[in-house]
Amino acid sequence: MKCAVHPEREAIGTCVECGLAFCEECRVGVGNKNYCKKCVEIVVKKEKNTQRNPVIAALLSFFIGGAGQLYNGQIGKGVLIFLTTWLVIPWIYGIIDAYNTANKINRGETVTEKTSGCLIAVAIILIVTWFIMIIGILAAIAIPNLVRAKLV
Numbered sequence: 730m731k732c733a734v735h736p737e738r739e740a741i742g743t744c745v746e747c748g749l750a751f752c753e754e755c756r757v758g759v760g761n762k763n764y765c766k767k768c769v770e771i772v773v774k775k776e777k778n779t780q781r782n783p784v785i786a787a788l789l790s791f792f793i794g795g796a797g798q799l800y801n802g803q804i805g806k807g808v809l810i811f812l813t814t815w816l817v818i819p820w821i822y823g824i825i826d827a828y829n830t831a832n833k834i835n836r837g838e839t840v841t842e843k844t845s846g847c848l849i850a851v852a853i854i855l856i857v858t859w860f861i862m863i864i865g866i867l868a869a870i871a872i873p874n875l876v877r878a879k880l881v
Contacts, residue, residue, distance in 0.1 A: 733765070744768050761837070781831035790827040793856065794820045797827025801834060808855055 730740040732752035740750035746768035757769040781801055790797030794814030798807030810823040833839040 746771070781834045783828045783831035783835070786827035786831040787824050790820075790824040794823050795856075797823060798830070801827060801830045803830065811856055811859065 730750050732738045732740045732755055733749040734755050735752050738752040738754075741753055742756060742763050743750050744765040744767075745762045746764055749765050749767075751763070751765045755765055757764050757766055759769060786797035786800050788797075789800050790810075793811070795807035795809070795811030798804075798810060806826075810819050810826075813819040814823070830839060
């Protein structure tokens with residue numbers, strides 16, 4: 730088989746995107762895949778859009794349980810971890826999982842689906858509602874005790 734660009738040279742492989750044969754000069758490796766020079770620009774743009782910073786993912790999960798999973802595009806897992814964060818073990822798991830998942834996304838081992846804005850909005854609404862409920866419960870406990878303390 731001959732190279733599609735250099736017909737005088739033997740091909741060493743085919744592009745995983747378009748299937749054209751390429752020689753050593755035309756081969757461009759991205760991650761563990763080989764592309765032709767034409768397709769590599771498209772692939773690099775796609776990969777830049779899917780890169781995740783593991784430290785940011787872990788920090789988000791540290792401060793708000795499940796937020797790192799939301800950052801990584803795992804909406805369902807993020808909401809589940811958020812709702813069970815008070816158990817502490819899911820919170821710790823969420824920090825570690827967010828970091829590891831971001832690394833897997835960057836290595837190309839995990840593919841993230843494009844999430845719709847609706848799912849992210851629902852997740853944010855659930856998180857805000859949860860915080861409002863917690864503040865309301867704390868206020869219901871604190872306000873009567875403060876009033877009682879001022880009367881005495």
